[in-house]
Amino acid sequence: VERGFDCDVLIAGGGVVGCAIARELTLFDLRVTLLEAGPDIGAGTSKANTALLHTGFDAKPGTLEAELVVRGYEQLGRYAERVGIPVERSGALLVAWSEEQLGSLPSIVEQSHANGYEPIRELSAEELYRREPHLGSGALGALEVPDEGIICPFTTPLAFATEAVLAGCELRRGVAVTSLERLADGGLLVRAGAREWRTRYFVNAAGLRSDELDHMLGHDGFTVTPRRGELIVFDKLSRRLVSHIVLAVPTKITKGVLIAPTVFGNVMLGPTAEDVERKDDTSSTAAGLDYLRAEGGRIMPALLEQEVTAVYVGLRAATEHTDYQVSIHADEGYVCVGGIRSTGLSGSMAIAEHVRGLLEDAGLTLSPRPGPPVELTMPNIGEAFTRPYTDAERIAADPDYGRIVCFCERVTRGEIRDAFASPIPPVDLDGLRRRTRAHMGRCQGFFCGAELASLLEERA
Amino acid sequence: VSVVVVGGGPAGLAAARELGRLGVPDVVVIERERQAGGIPRHAVHQGFGLRDLRRPLSGPAYGRRLAAFASRAGAELRAETMVTGWSPEGPLELTGPRGRELLEPDTVILASGCRERPRSARLVPGSRPAGVITTGTLQQLVYLKGEHIGGRALVVGAEHVSFSALLTLTHGGAQPVGMTTELARHQSLAAFRAGAAVRFRAPLWTRTRVSAIHGRPRVEEVELTDLDGGGTRSVACETVVFTADWIPDNELAVMGGLELDPATRGPVVDEALRTSRPGVFAVGNLLHGAEQADVAALSGRHAAAAVARFLAGGGWPERRVRIGCRAPLAWVSPTALAGGPPPRARFLVRSREFLRHPRIEIAQDGRPLWSGRLARLVPGRSGRLPDEWTARADPEGGPVTVLVASARG
Numbered sequence: 001v002e003r004g005f006d007c008d009v010l011i012a013g014g015g016v017v018g019c020a021i022a023r024e025l026t027l028f029d030l031r032v033t034l035l036e037a038g039p040d041i042g043a044g045t046s047k048a049n050t051a052l053l054h055t056g057f058d059a060k061p062g063t064l065e066a067e068l069v070v071r072g073y074e075q076l077g078r079y080a081e082r083v084g085i086p087v088e089r090s091g092a093l094l095v096a097w098s099e100e101q102l103g104s105l106p107s108i109v110e111q112s113h114a115n116g117y118e119p120i121r122e123l124s125a126e127e128l129y130r131r132e133p134h135l136g137s138g139a140l141g142a143l144e145v146p147d148e149g150i151i152c153p154f155t156t157p158l159a160f161a162t163e164a165v166l167a168g169c170e171l172r173r174g175v176a177v178t179s180l181e182r183l184a185d186g187g188l189l190v191r192a193g194a195r196e197w198r199t200r201y202f203v204n205a206a207g208l209r210s211d212e213l214d215h216m217l218g219h220d221g222f223t224v225t226p227r228r229g230e231l232i233v234f235d236k237l238s239r240r241l242v243s244h245i246v247l248a249v250p251t252k253i254t255k256g257v258l259i260a261p262t263v264f265g266n267v268m269l270g271p272t273a274e275d276v277e278r279k280d281d282t283s284s285t286a287a288g289l290d291y292l293r294a295e296g297g298r299i300m301p302a303l304l305e306q307e308v309t310a311v312y313v314g315l316r317a318a319t320e321h322t323d324y325q326v327s328i329h330a331d332e333g334y335v336c337v338g339g340i341r342s343t344g345l346s347g348s349m350a351i352a353e354h355v356r357g358l359l360e361d362a363g364l365t366l367s368p369r370p371g372p373p374v375e376l377t378m379p380n381i382g383e384a385f386t387r388p389y390t391d392a393e394r395i396a397a398d399p400d401y402g403r404i405v406c407f408c409e410r411v412t413r414g415e416i417r418d419a420f421a422s423p424i425p426p427v428d429l430d431g432l433r434r435r436t437r438a439h440m441g442r443c444q445g446f447f448c449g450a451e452l453a454s455l456l457e458e459r460a
Numbered sequence: 461v462s463v464v465v466v467g468g469g470p471a472g473l474a475a476a477r478e479l480g481r482l483g484v485p486d487v488v489v490i491e492r493e494r495q496a497g498g499i500p501r502h503a504v505h506q507g508f509g510l511r512d513l514r515r516p517l518s519g520p521a522y523g524r525r526l527a528a529f530a531s532r533a534g535a536e537l538r539a540e541t542m543v544t545g546w547s548p549e550g551p552l553e554l555t556g557p558r559g560r561e562l563l564e565p566d567t568v569i570l571a572s573g574c575r576e577r578p579r580s581a582r583l584v585p586g587s588r589p590a591g592v593i594t595t596g597t598l599q600q601l602v603y604l605k606g607e608h609i610g611g612r613a614l615v616v617g618a619e620h621v622s623f624s625a626l627l628t629l630t631h632g633g634a635q636p637v638g639m640t641t642e643l644a645r646h647q648s649l650a651a652f653r654a655g656a657a658v659r660f661r662a663p664l665w666t667r668t669r670v671s672a673i674h675g676r677p678r679v680e681e682v683e684l685t686d687l688d689g690g691g692t693r694s695v696a697c698e699t700v701v702f703t704a705d706w707i708p709d710n711e712l713a714v715m716g717g718l719e720l721d722p723a724t725r726g727p728v729v730d731e732a733l734r735t736s737r738p739g740v741f742a743v744g745n746l747l748h749g750a751e752q753a754d755v756a757a758l759s760g761r762h763a764a765a766a767v768a769r770f771l772a773g774g775g776w777p778e779r780r781v782r783i784g785c786r787a788p789l790a791w792v793s794p795t796a797l798a799g800g801p802p803p804r805a806r807f808l809v810r811s812r813e814f815l816r817h818p819r820i821e822i823a824q825d826g827r828p829l830w831s832g833r834l835a836r837l838v839p840g841r842s843g844r845l846p847d848e849w850t851a852r853a854d855p856e857g858g859p860v861t862v863l864v865a866s867a868r869g
Contacts, residue, residue: 444578450600
């Protein structure tokens with residue numbers, strides 16, 4: 001750390017992007033601080049999205065978003081396999097329901113090729129229904145995108161943040177930035193919570209609040225208008241109905257409503273897309289849910305017969321610009337990482353690498369962090385991989401992995417204990433849910449709610 | 461192992477006890493909770509055990525007694541163990557502190573019970589604050605964990621269990637501020653409603669839907685909509701209890717490839733509670749959502765006799781005739797005919813609407829099998845249809861239909 005500074009880089013925002021940046025920078029010999037305003041990392045926009053691992057086939061060619069999503073797809077795919085983030089390459093089918101949509105498919109193929117993604121191909125209606133027999137009637141054709149995937153939106157930021165913390169990153173949760181001040185000799189004074197930090201560089205990854213922090217520094221590059229997305233999660237018994245991500249033909253305004261399996265073995269329907277005023281307005285609406293049910297009934301009528309397990313609402317940090325708003329003000333030591341919308345999960349690692357490059361260009365010295373690299377293995381909460389309750393060896397070594405507490409999601413006492421003992425332990429039921437799947441299932445606590453509440457109380 | 465009973469609630473425990481009495485050896489009851497006993501473990505009020513044990517007991521005492529009876533009858537009770545996998549042909553996969561285990565018994569009795577639909581499954585819009593729970597969670601918080609709930613609470617639903625939730629709330633130090641039901645009247649006993657009106661002074665809002673829940677991090681306010689006038693009112697509270705709206709916990713039944721009845725959402729069973737899969741029986745509230753615990757226990761006892769006959773070489777019916785119903789009826793159970801008497805020599809029937817003196821007609825292929833009047837049907841409570849007509853049904857014929865020919869509302 002340079003003399004007079006508390007840290008080399010301070011990152012505001014512990015969403016998937018901020019966590020990825022923290023991880024990237026702690027690979028080097030730097031003092032990094034990560035501040036998250038919410039009670040937990042990954043608890044804002046990052047927790048309530050469609051959880052797709054995009055190839056970037058449909059991004060606007062030539063944009064920063066297209067470049068970073070394409071690169072981030074490869075990076076996150078490899079990283080997920082290495083550290084145990086649940087990921088499944090289910091493939092996507094982009095379905096045309098009208099002649100007009102059918103006519104637009106060739107241009108989407110062209111766009112995909114321009115983004116460097118070649119395996120995309122057209123399917124006849126017959127081929128489509130063979131792959132997804134439960135689709136509603138009337139589909140005329142489709143594009144197959146075999147490499148699109150689904151990924152765990154909870155484990156991803158948690159893995160980044162955990163790796164960063166193990167590499168020495170200072171993480172503060174429940175601490176919102178209240179003021180930013182330029183220091184005379186360069187760098188910034190960041191006030192947050194009851195404390196202040198002097199940092200050489202400041203990275204604004206504050207998502208929905210990124211425009212506010214930008215304005216605090218006198219910039220006026222963009223305004224965030226939260227775009228609300230409501231999602232319905234169906235019971236695991238519906239999983240057999242769907243094998244691919246079923247996408248709609250995008251319009252200028254929206255990518256439309258999709259149906260996708262989740263890594264937890266459910267099926268998701270959504271999102272809606274509605275601009276709202278308040279940045280904390282994560283309420284579902286009767287109109288939104290009605291709309292989703294109508295769309296779902298058209299795309300896959302059998303899905304609506306299934307029980308609903310949960311309704312989620314996320315806010316995308318949309319701006320007036322179509323591309324990411326990533327820039328560095330080298331003289332101020334300020335990097336802005338704003339306008340990261342739905343593709344932030346897929347692009348996160350490439351965004352982080354890009355930010356690292358910007359900092360390096362601005363003069364930040366990057367030498368490898370001394371000491372051994374962090375070896376990280378995240379607890380698996382994905383349905384496609386071995387979980388403790390099916391692992392005879394683990395149960396034999398520790399019977400707590402055989403004691404199921406959350407029956408719907410088969411979460412064991414051992415996993416809950418591990419979550420509390422982890423480098424970034426949960427502080428509330430939502431945090432425990434994101435780390436273990438406890439309370440995420442069809443009964444929503446009818447059977448296990450009281451037991452989980454007392455386990456939480458014991459630890460808190 | 462000759463019989464595996466999945467679920468150690470009243471139905472499963474009563475089945476295990478009866479199997480012991482009938483001399484069936486090697487009966488194992490698999491219970492995923494730490495103690496057997498099922499829902500009565502945390503239903504701390506009187507009224508359990510009247511129909512089966514002929515004495516009034518509290519829920520916990522009833523649960524303990526059934527577990528002790530099953531043990532004494534020779535059944536092995538394996539707690540903290542869950543059936544986590546099954547397939548249409550495969551063995552039962554178990555997980556417990558003893559490890560993983562595969563069991564391939566001669567017969568399986570599914571007794572996995574039911575649960576209340578949570579707020580999310582009811583698609584109630586709004587934010588997702590803490591303090592939105594089901595009666596099941598509420599009872600466990602108050603009676604098993606001794607938690608203080610406090611504050612004000614709204615009860616959604618007006619069935620027996622909803623009134624029980626009122627009581628539990630006061631035991632948890634919370635003040636009930638009202639009850640809602642989408643129907644025109646409550647569906648419980650007049651005495652319960654009158655008692656609640658005096659004791660809690662909590663209004664009952666009928667024809668009312670919970671249209672939104674607001675607050676963060678805990679509930680602050682619930683919006684109610686009048687289904688007739690369309691007007692809304694706002695109720696300030698810190699807890700919302702979603703009661704009733706039961707659904708069978710049918711995951712294993714689906715995994716095991718059992719035919720499900722679309723109306724009950726439980727496995728299709730005949731009078732002997734045999735499912736579509738030879739050697740597999742289903743009992744209790746897995747069949748149709750909540751009946752009282754002693755009714756579930758009697759269904760377990762009933763199936764045990766059929767299990768014993770099956771194990772003695774009794775065979776499995778080749779064919780069965782399905783039974784269905786038409787609106788406003790919600791379901792009929794058992795859901796198939798294959799001969800013999802159903803539990804308690806009756807078919808249970810539920811209605812979605814209040815019906816006074818409904819004339820019920822049972823017919824097969826347009827041919828009347830039975831017709832008669834019931835005193836009344838109340839949503840959420842079962843009516844009783846006799847079983848005398850089943851001998852007149854054609855075992856080779858089409859499905860049997862139960863319908864309401866006439867009624868007053």
